[in-house]
Amino acid sequence: MERNSHLTLLFAIFSIMIGGLISLNLPSAFTWADDTHVQGEQADHSHPPENVITLTNQAKTNIGLRTAEADVRSIETVVDIHGNVIAHPGRQATVTPRIGGIVKRIYFSVGESVKKGDVLLELESLDLQMMQIELIEAVSQKQSLESRLARLTKVFARQIRRELQTRQIDYLQSLSELQELQTALEKRKELAIATITSVLEQMRFRLVKADVELRLLDTTLKRTEALAEKRISARKDLITQQAEYTKGQTELLDAKRQFQVLGISDQILDKILNDGGEISILSLLDTGETLLEKYAVLSGQGTALVDAQAAYEIAAIKVAANKQRALAAGLTETLLENLAKTKSIVSFNDLPTDELIENYLAFVESSEALEGVLQLEEAFRSAVITLTKIQQKLQVSGLTPADIEKVMHTGEPFPMFDVTAPASGQIIEQHVTHGTTVEKSDMLFSILDTGIVWIEGETHEETLSQIQDKWQIGSEVRIRVPAYPGAIFTGNISHISDVMDPEKRTLHFWAEANNPMHKLKPGMFAEQTVVLDKRAEVLSVPVSAVFEDAGSQFVFVEYEDTYTKEEVVVGAKDDRYIEIRKGLFQGDYVVVQGQHQLIRATADDPEDLGAHGHPH
Numbered sequence: 001m002e003r004n005s006h007l008t009l010l011f012a013i014f015s016i017m018i019g020g021l022i023s024l025n026l027p028s029a030f031t032w033a034d035d036t037h038v039q040g041e042q043a044d045h046s047h048p049p050e051n052v053i054t055l056t057n058q059a060k061t062n063i064g065l066r067t068a069e070a071d072v073r074s075i076e077t078v079v080d081i082h083g084n085v086i087a088h089p090g091r092q093a094t095v096t097p098r099i100g101g102i103v104k105r106i107y108f109s110v111g112e113s114v115k116k117g118d119v120l121l122e123l124e125s126l127d128l129q130m131m132q133i134e135l136i137e138a139v140s141q142k143q144s145l146e147s148r149l150a151r152l153t154k155v156f157a158r159q160i161r162r163e164l165q166t167r168q169i170d171y172l173q174s175l176s177e178l179q180e181l182q183t184a185l186e187k188r189k190e191l192a193i194a195t196i197t198s199v200l201e202q203m204r205f206r207l208v209k210a211d212v213e214l215r216l217l218d219t220t221l222k223r224t225e226a227l228a229e230k231r232i233s234a235r236k237d238l239i240t241q242q243a244e245y246t247k248g249q250t251e252l253l254d255a256k257r258q259f260q261v262l263g264i265s266d267q268i269l270d271k272i273l274n275d276g277g278e279i280s281i282l283s284l285l286d287t288g289e290t291l292l293e294k295y296a297v298l299s300g301q302g303t304a305l306v307d308a309q310a311a312y313e314i315a316a317i318k319v320a321a322n323k324q325r326a327l328a329a330g331l332t333e334t335l336l337e338n339l340a341k342t343k344s345i346v347s348f349n350d351l352p353t354d355e356l357i358e359n360y361l362a363f364v365e366s367s368e369a370l371e372g373v374l375q376l377e378e379a380f381r382s383a384v385i386t387l388t389k390i391q392q393k394l395q396v397s398g399l400t401p402a403d404i405e406k407v408m409h410t411g412e413p414f415p416m417f418d419v420t421a422p423a424s425g426q427i428i429e430q431h432v433t434h435g436t437t438v439e440k441s442d443m444l445f446s447i448l449d450t451g452i453v454w455i456e457g458e459t460h461e462e463t464l465s466q467i468q469d470k471w472q473i474g475s476e477v478r479i480r481v482p483a484y485p486g487a488i489f490t491g492n493i494s495h496i497s498d499v500m501d502p503e504k505r506t507l508h509f510w511a512e513a514n515n516p517m518h519k520l521k522p523g524m525f526a527e528q529t530v531v532l533d534k535r536a537e538v539l540s541v542p543v544s545a546v547f548e549d550a551g552s553q554f555v556f557v558e559y560e561d562t563y564t565k566e567e568v569v570v571g572a573k574d575d576r577y578i579e580i581r582k583g584l585f586q587g588d589y590v591v592v593q594g595q596h597q598l599i600r601a602t603a604d605d606p607e608d609l610g611a612h613g614h615p616h
Contacts, residue, residue, distance in 0.1 A: 051564060051565040051602060052562060052563070052564050052565075052602075053562070053563050053598060053601050053602055054561050054562045054563075055561055055563065056561065057561075060594075063594045063597040063598075064593055064594055065591060065593060065594035065597075065598075066591070066592050066593040066594065067558050067589040067590060067591050067592060068541060068542045068545060068589065068590060068592045069587065069588070069589055069590075070539060070540070070541045070580060070584045070585065070586055070587065070588040070589070070590060071539070071540070071586060071587075072537045072538065072539055072540070072586060073537060073538070073540045073577050074534040074535055074536065074537045074538075075534075075535050075538060075540060075571075075572045075573060075574050075577060075578075075579055076531050076532070076533070076534050076535065076574045076576075077470075077531075077532040077533045077534070077535065077574070078478075078529045078530060078531055078532060078574045078575050079459075079463060079466070079467055079529070079530050079532060080527060080528070080529050080530075080575065081457040081458070081459050081463070081527075081528045081529075081530060082457065082458070082525075082526075082527060082528075083455050083456050083457030083458065083525075083526045083527070083528050084455070084456055084523065084524060084525050084526055085453055085454075085455055085456075085481070085520045085521060085522050085523065085524040085525075085526050086453065086454050086455075086456050086510075086522050086523075087448055087450070087453065087454070087522045088449075088450075088452050088453055088454050088512065089454070091423070091425065091448065091449040091450070091451070091452055091453075092425075092446070092447070092448050092449075093421070093422045093423040093425065093446070093447040093448075093449075094443050094445075094446055094447075095120060095419065095421065095422065095443070095444045095445040095446070095447065096440065096441060096442060096443055096444060097123055097398070097417075097419050097438050097439075097440055097442065097444060098396065098397050098398045098440050099123070099125050099127055099128055099397040099398060099417060099440050100125060100127055100437075100438060100439045100440055101123035101124050101125030101126070101127070101128065101417060101437070101438065102123065102124045102125075102435065102436070102437050102438075103121055103122070103123060103432055103433070103434055103435060103436045103437075103438060104121075104122045104123065104124050104416070104434075105121060105122040105434070106120070106121045106432070106433070106434055107119055107120055107121060108120050108121075108421075108427055108445075109427065109430055110427050110428065110429065110430045111426065111427065112426070112427055113424075113425070113426045113427075114421040114424065114425065114426075114427060114447065115421065115424045116420075116421055116422065116423050116424045117420050117421060118420060118421045119418045119419070119420055120419050120420060120421055120444070120445060121418075121419050121432065121444065122416050122417070122418055122419075123416070123417045123418075123419060123438070124415050124416055124417075125415060125416075125417050126415070127397075128394075128397065128399075128413075128415060128417050129413045129414075129415045131390065131393060131394055131397065132394070132407050132413035132414070133413055134390050135387070135390045135391065135394060135404070135407055135408065135413075136407065136408070136411050136412075136413065138383065138386050138387040138390050139387060139408050139411075140411075141383050141386075141387075142380070142383040142384060142386075142387050145376060145379050145380040145383050146380060148376055149373070149376040149377060149380050152372050152373050152376055153353055153357065153373055154353060156357065156370060156372075156373045157353040157356050157357060160348075160356055160357065160360050161347065161348045161349065161356070163329060164329055164330070164331065164346070164348055164360065165345055165346075165347065165348075167322070167325055167326040167329045167331060168326065168331065168336075168339055168345050168346065169345060170322045170325065170326075171319070171322040171323055171325075171326045171336060171339065172339060172340075172343060172345070173322075174315065174318045174319040174321075174322045175319055175340055177315050177318070178312070178315040178316055178318075178319050181308065181311050181312040181315045182312055184308055185305075185308040185309060185311075185312045188304055188305045188308045189305065192305050195298065196295045196298045197280075197281065197282060199295075199298040200281045200282070200285070200295065200298065201281050203255065203258050203259060204272055204277075204281050206251075206255045206258070207252070207255035207256060207258075207259065207269070207272060207273065208272070208273060208277070209255075210248065210251040210252040210254075210255040211252055211255075211273050213248050213251070214245070214248040214249060214251070214252045217241070217244050217245040217247075217248040218245060218248075220241055220244075220245075221241045221242060221244075221245045224237055224238050224241040225238060225241075256269055259272075262294065262295060262298075263294065264285065268284065268285065271284050272284055323336060329360070330359065330360045357373075391404055397417075397440075398417060398418075398419065398420075399417070419444065421445075421447060422447070423447055423449055424447075424449055424451075425447040425448050425449030425450070425451075426447065426448055426449075426450070427445050427446070427447055428446050428447070428448045429443075429445060429446035430444070430445055431443050431444055431445070432444045432445070448522070450515055450518050450520065450521070450522065451514070451515055451516060451518070452512060452513070452514055452515060453512075453513055453515045453520050453522065454494070454510045454511065454512055454513075455477065455479050455491060455510065455511045455512075455513055455520075455526050455528055456508060456509075456510050457508070457509055457510075457511070457526075457528045458501070458504065458506035458507060458508050458509075459506060459507050459509070460505060460506050461500065461505045461506070461507070464507050467530065467532055470532040470533060471493065471496075471530055471532060472493070472496075473493055473494065473495070473496065474492050474493060475492065475493045475530060475531060475532075476490065476491075476492060476530075476531040477490070477491045477492060477493060477511040477513075477528050477529065477530050477531070478490055478528070478529040478531070478575060478576075479491055479511070479513055479520070479526050479527070479528055479529075480526065480527045480529075481520065481524050481525065481526050481527075482524075482525060483519075483521075483524060484519060486544075486593075487519075488576070489513055489515075489519075489520060490513065491511040491512055491513030491514070492511060492512060493509055493510070493511050493512075493530070494510055494511060494512040495509065495510045496509045496510075497509060511528060529574075529575040535572065538571065538572075538579045538580075538581075539579065539580050539581075539584065539585075539586055540573075540577040540578060540579050540580060541555065541577065541578060541580055541584065541590050541592075542576060542577060542578075542590075542592045543573055543574075543575070543576060543577060543578050544592045544593065545578075545590040545591060545592045545595075546568065546570060546578055547595055547599075549599075552567050553567065553568050553569070553570050554566060554567050554568065555568055555583070555584065555590045555591070556590060556591040556595055556598050557584070557588050557589070557590055557591075558588075558589040558590065558591065563591060563598055565598075565599075565602060566583050566584065567583055568580050568581075568582060568583030568584060569581045569582035569583060
């Protein structure tokens with residue numbers, strides 16, 4: 001074994017030297033396999049020498065060799081459908097000026113890429129100038145009305161404040177007047193009571209005096225009569241005493257009549273005569289609150305008292321009326337109560353004008369200022385509406401809010417109008433040149449964004465019967481185009497037609513695919529692989545790793561720099577992977593690109609590899 005190894009090594013060195021001479025001293029990338037290496041790395045495999053090849057790193061690079069790992073994966077159920085790449089209908093934009101004018105400058109042309117908002121061209125527009133002049137006039141009109149409304153509103157607010165203050169003053173004055181009349185009335189009542197009491201005391205004094213004097217006269221008359229009968233006293237004295245007694249009776253009757261005129265009964269008079277002056281006359285009369293009503297005639301203040309009472313009642317009515325007027329003006333009960341306590345008028349100067357009018361407008365009586373405010377408010381609202389319409393009209397024409405604000409601020413119109421890109425993408429059509437007069441409906445450019453594209457496909461009726469229950473909106477689609485062999489793009493079904501093409505007997509569907517590098521070009525032919533479902537996970541390798549030779553399937557398995565042709569037994573497959581039922585282990589690496597060069601090398605045709613490898 002050792003001797004054979006040495007011979008093998010010497011033969012390999014000799015071959016490399018000869019190969020180097022043949023290739024004009026090019027670096028050698030092809031070596032014979034070492035028997036001990038093969039025995040160590042491939043202890044579990046027995047291969048004829050023609051199935052094993054060793055490559056240097058340079059050789060791998062030169063033939064573009066790539067490998068992939070054998071791993072457990074799910075083999076999917078798929079169906080392949082022909083189609084083509086088309087533009088996404090939602091990613092195409094037609095550029096129109098939205099306003100007529102003359103093209104003064106063009107910034108982009110066909111084939112150039114633009115971003116949304118880029119200025120494509122400049123227009124000089126007379127219509128735009130006229131609309132801006134209308135805007136400036138509308139701004140001026142609004143500002144004028146706003147200024148007038150502000151001034152008149154201040155005047156109206158002053159009227160409202162004055163009206164509210166007047167209501168408070170009227171109420172406060174009527175309250176003060178009522179209080180004064182109440183004080184005067186109380187004084188007049190006290191004076192009248194004192195006067196009445198004095199008169200009644202005088203009447204009682206007269207009554208008691210007349211009663212006492214009559215009693216004395218009665219006693220004297222009886223004694224004189226007794227003396228006259230005994231002729232002790234003269235007849236003349238008796239007549240004189242009788243006259244005095246009669247006079248005394250008259251005086252007593254007059255004194256009683258004064259009380260009786262006032263409605264005082266004889267029982268009360270007896271109490272007065274029998275009291276002895278110890279109880280006040282008012283208590284004896286038991287007048288209570290009716291004193292002034294019963295005996296007002298005894299006071300010289302009676303008329304004045306009646307007048308004061310009437311004035312007080314009128315003042316009370318006035319207070320109530322002023323209170324109602326104040327409440328009707330929007331003043332509250334609480335405010336009026338505080339006003340009565342503090343005597344301090346509320347000015348409402350700290351209340352903002354707008355809030356003052358909002359709170360008290362409904363309570364203010366009609367006035368010229370109010371009518372003026374209402375008319376100006378209506379005119380101002382109309383001016384605002386007109387201004388808003390012009391602003392919207394300018395925005396529809398293409399001016400930005402910043403442009404409109406600039407015109408409103410400076411008061412100067414500008415004729416130049418920028419036509420901007422409504423979307424990002426590439427200009428694919430141009431219909432305008434410098435100096436062209438365009439109308440607002442003219443098409444200037446067409447912009448297409450291929451960052452997202454549609455892949456249109458059509459499935460035949462017999463295929464549809466197999467997949468119609470398995471595919472749906474959102475189903476995954478893998479896309480391949482001839483321009484990029486080996487490249488796989490992914491997308492998802494976005495639309496499925498409900499109508500069958502009656503001539504082709506096919507059904508159209510569309511898949512949406514992200515295309516950030518813009519590799520997929522509208523118009524390209526495409527193969528779509530629609531994923532229907534997934535099967536159980538099995539050991540698998542990429543489909544490109546398996547090739548067929550003489551009715552058997554083979555792969556090249558990588559063992560460091562050595563590649564061995566292994567026969568495998570395959571099972572199910574999809575568009576990417578094929579099941580390996582026998583011949584590989586999980587973790588093995590198989591060649592997925594460069595197999596044909598390896599096959600030629602194992603067939604003792606190293607010239608096909610450019611002297612980069614050699615079979616054993």
